[in-house]
Amino acid sequence: MRAPLDPAAEPVTADLRRARTATALAFGAQGLVFISLTTRLPVLQDRWDLGEATLSVLLLMMVLLAGVGSVVAEQLARNRHSAGVLRVGLLVVAVSVPVLVGAPELLVFVAGLAAYGVGLGLVDAAGNMQAVAVEHRYGRPILPSFHGAWTLGGLIGATLTLIQPDLWVAGVTCVVPLVVALAAPFLPRVGEPDTAGITVPWRPIVLVGLGMVLFYMVDTAATTWGPTYLDNTFPTPDRWVALATFPYLLATLVMRFAGDGLVARFGPVRVLRAGGVLAFLSLLVVVTAPAWPVAVLGFTLLGLGVAVIAPLSFSAAARIAGGDDVPAAVRQARVDVVIGRFNQFNYVGALLGAVLTGLVGANSLRVGFAVPMVLILGILPLARHFGGRSDSLVNR
Known part of the structure; x- marks a missing residue:
């Protein structure tokens, strides 16, 4: 029998299952919209006659504003529960995407992209707040499957x-984030905590955060x-350029849904180190590919290598920030604040x-792809900081 991650785990009630499903739907909606946009970047680039440098600047703007959205989520989480913040973020995404897609001129497109960036940050931060709260109540590793829902949407x-x-x-x-925002039964906060004196052990959290930086890179x-x-x-047919993303996401999906069991059996440290080596080799294939099908193979293997870094990062950060010696409401508020700030490593x-x-x-x-190829090797020394109580429960 798989041992629980957390001795404070609650019985899995119907309400808790519904909250898990709702949070997974939010992840899926975020992945659906994000990948629908990024796989159409060549179309947007041609429509507005954007060079690589100009497109990079616009992406920089979006990422910075996503960071702003994450900071806003962190501040709101001090006194409001993450469910409300998540709903607001999903609504911002639902409104901004039609604006940037249907923009009649470049300035409107930029404005829509900016608004989408803020919504992206709100949903990223609040969605992971919900995910770690649900995982804590389940008492076992389930973050990889939440991120798997993002991948399925993508x-x-x-x-x-x-x-x-x-x-x-x-x-x-x-339409999807709109429906989720209005109808999904997210997990409410238990009680109303006094968050004025929240203290967080940031040093170990930063070390875990560096691993998440490598993943999102x-x-x-x-x-x-x-x-x-x-x-x-390469002379790739236009309709097949999305194959850079499709098999990558498919491999990521498989590994994330398998990740709950793999982490429970082998522990996060070994899983991360094996993935780091595979990620380096797969990017080497991408960089040296003589033809586009070989590059697609490299992207596919890359998905297997890096899939569980992000969910394990959030799990580790929540474990470090939390603690069972405090009331549930205080713990959840403290973890929400940490996850909001921790999400900055994403950007x-x-x-x-x-x-x-x-x-x-x-x-x-x-x-350009040689940069992440080299830097991903940093996950090998960082992996030891992801260990915790879950490691002591492996193979019991």
Whole structure:
């Protein structure tokens, strides 16, 4: 029998199951919209006649504003529960996407992209607040499957791009976050805590956060620049450029849904180190690929290598920030605040992945992808900081 992660685990009630499903739907909606947009970057680039450098600057703006949204979520989480913040974020995403997709002029497009960035940050932060709260109540590793729901949504988005690459399809996806925001039964906070004296052990959390930086650096490089890489580097048919993202997401999906069991059996440290080695080798395949099908193989293997870094980062940060010697309401408030700030590591990695890869690779994206190829090796020494009580329960 699989041992629980947390001795304070609650019985799994119908309400808790519904909250888990609701949170998974929020992750799925976020992935659907994000990948529907990024797989259409070549279309947006052609529509507005944007070069790699200009597109990198716009992506930088979006990432910075996503960081702003995450900071706002952190501040709101001090006195409000994450469920309300998550609903607001989903509504911002639902409104901004049709604006940027249907923009009649460049300034409107930029405004829509900016609003989407803020919504992206709100949903990222509040969604993970909900996820770690549900995981704590379950008392076992389930964060990988939440992130697997994001990947499933992204996979559907990539499929839609393969079927119909027109921009209007991305605009239609806004219906999903709208429905989730209005109807999903998210997990409410227990009680009303006094958060004035919240103290957090930031040093160990920062070490875990560096691992998440590495993941988002690689993930954003693959999902943002992968289609452009296939489009510009090889004579790839236009409708197949999304294959840079589709098999990557498929491999990520498989590994994330398998990740709950793998982490429970082998522990996070060994899982992360094995994934880091595979990620390096897969990016080496991407950088040296002689033809686009070989590059697609590299992106596929990359998904297997990096899939569980982000969920394990959030689990570790919540474990470090929490504690069972405090009231449940105080613990959840403290963890919410930490997750809101911890989510900033997401955007540092996104800056490295989206902006640095694009700028370094302005003349050749082969060179651009060499950046994450080298830096992902940093997960090998960082992996030991992800260990915790879950390691002591492995193979019991």
